[in-house]
Amino acid sequence: MAKPANFHVVIVGGGATGAALAHDLALRGLRVTLVERGEVTSGTTGRHHGLLHSGGRYAVKDPESARECIEENFILRKIAPGSFELNDGLFVAITEEDEAYLPRFLEGCEACGIPTQVLSREEALRLEPNLNPQVRVAVRVPDGTMDAMRLPLRFLATAKKNGAVVRPYTEVLEVLKRNGTVYGVRVRDHVTGREEDIHADVVVNAAGPWSGKIAAMVGVDVPIRPSPGVLVAVEGRWTNMVINRLHPAGDGDIIVPQRGLSIIGTTSWVVDDPDALDLPEDHVRLMFEKGGEMVPVVGKAPLWAAWSAARPLVGPRQAETGRELSRTFKCFDHADEGVEGFVTITGGKATTARGMAEVTADVVCRKLGLDVPSRTREVVLLPHTAYYRL
Amino acid sequence: MGLKRVFRVFRYKPGWSRPRYETYTLDLPEWATVLEALMRIRRDHAPDLTLRHSCLHGSCGTCGMRINGREALACLVKVQDLPERITVEPLYNLGVVSDLVVDMPAFYEKFEPVGRPLIRRSEYLPQAVPPEGIPHFTRLESCIECGLCVSACPVAATDEAYLGPAALAAAWRVVEEPRDARVWQALALADSPHGCWRCHLALECSEVCPTGVKPGHAIAALRAYLLTSQAVRTASPMGEAS
Numbered sequence: 001m002a003k004p005a006n007f008h009v010v011i012v013g014g015g016a017t018g019a020a021l022a023h024d025l026a027l028r029g030l031r032v033t034l035v036e037r038g039e040v041t042s043g044t045t046g047r048h049h050g051l052l053h054s055g056g057r058y059a060v061k062d063p064e065s066a067r068e069c070i071e072e073n074f075i076l077r078k079i080a081p082g083s084f085e086l087n088d089g090l091f092v093a094i095t096e097e098d099e100a101y102l103p104r105f106l107e108g109c110e111a112c113g114i115p116t117q118v119l120s121r122e123e124a125l126r127l128e129p130n131l132n133p134q135v136r137v138a139v140r141v142p143d144g145t146m147d148a149m150r151l152p153l154r155f156l157a158t159a160k161k162n163g164a165v166v167r168p169y170t171e172v173l174e175v176l177k178r179n180g181t182v183y184g185v186r187v188r189d190h191v192t193g194r195e196e197d198i199h200a201d202v203v204v205n206a207a208g209p210w211s212g213k214i215a216a217m218v219g220v221d222v223p224i225r226p227s228p229g230v231l232v233a234v235e236g237r238w239t240n241m242v243i244n245r246l247h248p249a250g251d252g253d254i255i256v257p258q259r260g261l262s263i264i265g266t267t268s269w270v271v272d273d274p275d276a277l278d279l280p281e282d283h284v285r286l287m288f289e290k291g292g293e294m295v296p297v298v299g300k301a302p303l304w305a306a307w308s309a310a311r312p313l314v315g316p317r318q319a320e321t322g323r324e325l326s327r328t329f330k331c332f333d334h335a336d337e338g339v340e341g342f343v344t345i346t347g348g349k350a351t352t353a354r355g356m357a358e359v360t361a362d363v364v365c366r367k368l369g370l371d372v373p374s375r376t377r378e379v380v381l382l383p384h385t386a387y388y389r390l
Numbered sequence: 391m392g393l394k395r396v397f398r399v400f401r402y403k404p405g406w407s408r409p410r411y412e413t414y415t416l417d418l419p420e421w422a423t424v425l426e427a428l429m430r431i432r433r434d435h436a437p438d439l440t441l442r443h444s445c446l447h448g449s450c451g452t453c454g455m456r457i458n459g460r461e462a463l464a465c466l467v468k469v470q471d472l473p474e475r476i477t478v479e480p481l482y483n484l485g486v487v488s489d490l491v492v493d494m495p496a497f498y499e500k501f502e503p504v505g506r507p508l509i510r511r512s513e514y515l516p517q518a519v520p521p522e523g524i525p526h527f528t529r530l531e532s533c534i535e536c537g538l539c540v541s542a543c544p545v546a547a548t549d550e551a552y553l554g555p556a557a558l559a560a561a562w563r564v565v566e567e568p569r570d571a572r573v574w575q576a577l578a579l580a581d582s583p584h585g586c587w588r589c590h591l592a593l594e595c596s597e598v599c600p601t602g603v604k605p606g607h608a609i610a611a612l613r614a615y616l617l618t619s620q621a622v623r624t625a626s627p628m629g630e631a632s
Contacts, residue, residue, distance in 0.1 A: 039442040039452060039491070046444025046452075082509055085529050088521060117521075126519045140521060147530055149450040150508065169440045169488065190438045191488040193406050233447040237514040240527035258449060259530045259601065260514075275433050279421045305447035305466060306421065384508070388498040 004029035007368050010185055010198055012172050012214055013206035014040035016350045019155035020357035020376070021206055026162035027379060028361060028372040033198055035170040035187055040156060041149045043274075044208045045350060047309030049231055049256040049263040051242060052076065052084050052144035053351040056091055056116075057249055058327055059108030060101075065327040066112040068352045073142060075354060076151075080381050083151050085258070089143025089242030090124060092294055093136045098246045102137060105246060109141070116141055130238045130295050143242040145258050148350060150384040155353070157386035158379070175203060175217040175342070182218060182341035202364050205344040208312040209274035215344055220334045222344050226274040226310040227322030229266035230283035232291070234301035238262050243294050249323060251283075252290025255298055262298050264291035268311075268322040277308040314347040329356045331363050343367070393418040393469050397427060399439070400479040401489050409486075411477070412436070418469055424478065425453050425464035428490070441490040448600055451534030454481050454541070455490050461538040461598040481541035483554075497537050500553050504579060505571045506531065506560040532601045533559060539595035539605045551584040555595035555605030558586050562608035565615060577616065586612045 007030050011018045014036025022034045036042070055069030077084065093099040102118075109116045117140040124138035125131055131138075156166055167189070174186040176197060184199035205214045209226035237257045245253040256263045264287040271277065284306045292299015313322055314330045329348030334340075345360040358374040365372055394417050402409040414431045425443055432439045442452040446465045453464040456479040458472065469476070484492035512527040520527050539555035540546050546554050553561075557579070564576040580586045586609045593606040 038440070039444065041444045041450075042442070042452075046450055047446050050449070082507055085509065085512075085527075087512075087524065087527050127521055129515060129518055145530070147449070147508070149444045149452070169491070171437070188438075190440050191403065191491075193403060193438070231447070233449075237512070237529070240512050240515060240518060240520075240529070257514075257529070259532055259534075261447070261449065263447070275429075279419070281421070305423075307446035307465070309446075383502075385498050385502040388495045389502055 002369065004370055004372055005031060007031065007201045007370070008033065008199065009202050009204060009364060010035065010200035011204045011206050012185065013043070013208060013210070014166065014168060015043050015045035015206065015208050016041070016152040016353035017208065017345055017348065017356050018206035019152040019159070020353040021204060021345065021360055022159035022164045022166065023155040024357040024361040024374055024376045025364065026159045026164040027375045028365065032159065032164040034164060034166045035172060035185065035198070036168045037171040039168050040166065041152050043210065044309050044312060045152055046149045047231070047307060048148050048350055049254065049265040050145050050148050050258045051254065051256050051351070052146050053349065054089060054141040054143045055112055055114050056089070056109060056141040056143070057244060057254070059112050059114055060104050061248065062326050062328065063108065063112050066108070066114065068328060068355055070112060070114045072352045072355050073144070075377055076351070079376070079379060080151060080154055082383070083146060083154065085145035087144065087241045089141050089244060090119070090128065091139040091141065091244045091246040092124065092131060093138070093246040094132050094134055094293055099136045101247050102139070105139065114141060128239045128241055128243065130297050131243070132294055132296055139246065143244070145242065145256055146350070151350070152353070153384035153387040154381035157382040157384065157390060160387065160390040161382060172214065172217070175214065177218060177339070180338055180340060182339060201341065202367060203342050204360060204364065205342065208346065209310040211312060211344055211346045218334065218339055218342055220337050220339055220342070222332060222346060223314055224346055225270045225313045225315050225322060226272070227268055227270045227313045228277050228308045228310045229268050230279060230287060230306065230308050231263055231265045232284055232287040232306045233261045233263050233304040234298055235304045236260065236262060236301050238295050238297050238301065245294055252287050255291050255295055261304055262301065264288070264298065270322050271310065274310040277310060279306060279308050312346045331356070331360050333363055333367065335367070392420045393422060395427065395469055395472070396475045397431065398475065398477045399428070399431065401439070402486055403488055404486065420470060422469045423465050424457055424467045424469060424476065427469055428464060428478065440488040449534060451536030454536040454538045455479065456481060456541065461542045463536060463538070463600050466600060481537050483540050483543065483546040484537055492537065494537070497535065497540065497556070500557040501535060501560060504557050504560040504564060504576050506564050506576070507569045507571055510563070510567055531563065533603045534601055536600065538598045538600060542594040542598045544592050544594065545588050545590055549584060549588060552588050553579060553582070553585050555609065558612060559603050559605035559608040562612050565612065580612045581616050586616070
């Protein structure tokens with residue numbers, strides 16, 4: 001029977017998904033090469049607000065995503081110790097309308113297995129003195145804060161330790177295909193200037209919002225909607241816990257404290273080209289306004305930075321704002337469309353990257369006739385600094 | 391489009407192209423940062439331009455470079471605050487890998503052995519009571535390992551073996567708040583011939599640090615700490631064992 005090491009998998013995309021997938025496949029004993037156009041985590045991954053999701057945000061409307069989040073949240077605490085600000089999060093009700101959402105929220109969390117603790121106004125203000133004093137009720141959930149780049153670096157470091165080759169500044173020019181079977185990629189290494197073919201038994205498209213472009217090189221369609229959102233960082237850390245608005249998902253419904261900053265997120269629209277993101281001024285203003293409703297001092301704090309990031313959401317082309325699209329992920333084996341050797345993984349979020357990788361690696365192994373289980377639920381990751389030392 | 395700027399960008403691919411500056415003229419929106427400009431240069435003019443970036447808000451530390459001769463994170467420098475001609479170069483003292491990308495393994499070779507944990511105690515809102523089950527609030531360390539301090543350091547420019555401001559600041563954080571790290575190891579590195587005694591107190595490091603770490607002050611604190619503990623050792627008949 002063939003051994004895992006007989007097979008070579010090329011992963012296109014050095015974000016959280018590609019990083020976790022490289023780790024999963026390398027642990028299973030496969031040979032792995034990951035190529036990324038720029039520096040690793042330079043696309044969407046590095047730009048998120050840094051939330052380690054409890055899943056609370058999705059508990060009512062998107063329970064599948066919520067369950068994924070809470071399960072992965074607990075796994076990540078085990079496999080990536082020392083990477084998270086584990087201060088928990090609050091969902092805060094400011095208006096009567098917010099408060100009316102409480103029963104549905106608690107029900108949703110319970111159904112998804114998200115632990116909650118209801119806090120009175122006084123209790124909430126004791127934990128977070130800068131909360132809007134009009135807060136009516138708050139719910140504590142196991143949110144946390146991560147470093148959006150350094151967590152995926154731990155996946156990459158461990159993958160490298162297990163033999164994976166990680167190649168930043170290596171751009172895919174073409175996906176090599178013969179008789180309906182993908183057999184590798186042609187890349188240009190922007191450091192050496194060389195073009196070369198990298199052969200593979202399976203090529204995995206993990207290019208996030210760019211995955212539509214990679215799929216187009218193969219002639220298959222991926223229903224991806226690059227859906228940008230604006231994020232704003234203000235100077236000062238005004239809470240220690242993550243603060244969410246207790247109401248259905250909307251613009252400016254979260255403040256994630258991180259280091260000495262507070263990040264307010266986010267808005268949502270859809271674009272065609274993830275390389276041309278605008279930064280609409282009214283979205284920036286809205287972040288201050290909505291953030292200030294939860295934590296008034298955040299709304300008045302000096303601007304540190306404002307930026308856009310494109311989510312790789314899976315959904316129909318006619319989606320307009322991206323809010324209606326699920327935050328869960330999809331793995332496509334394009335054999336279903338007559339193309340062998342090519343798999344796309346997209347959607348999802350940083351918190352669920354490990355789970356996405358496990359599902360994708362299962363698909364890859366099944367295609368190769370391998371029966372090797374994933375071990376990423378248990379293996380503790382190397383520190384991020386190891387990425388640059390291996 | 392409101393901002394017209396001319397960018398002179400350092401281009402160098404060791405082994406196959408000479409160091410040179412290439413000029414790109416851009417029309418940018420008012421909100422554009424230098425990083426946004428560089429990403430547009432790569433997208434529209436020079437697909438082989440290599441640079442590092444990730445978070446776009448000064449949290450990851452990857453986009454450190456020299457902008458008009460001064461170390462900065464490109465994502466935090468607004469183009470509208472700069473003159474019409476903007477020169478962008480890689481950081482000093484780490485070695486160029488390709489264009490604006492410097493040798494980060496060289497940085498981590500000195501930084502990692504210090505063993506500073508990434509998570510620290512939060513000093514914010516000391517009056518806040520942490521929730522049940524959380525002994526104290528925590529946060530990520532301030533240092534984002536960007537290398538700006540190493541680039542600005544005049545000692546690092548002349549002594550390749552110098553531990554450098556980032557690693558020394560990390561060593562001080564270990565002494566200040568040991569957590570489970572090995573304090574003796576961090577101190578031994580700081581006290582080595584290429585450690586904190588090499589510093590000339592130019593304080594350029596503290597000047598350019600984007601996250602308020604103030605490595606120069608950390609180095610001064612390390613020196614004071616080492617001098618005091620040496621004085622204690624000298625005065626004690628039991629030497630180091632006391």
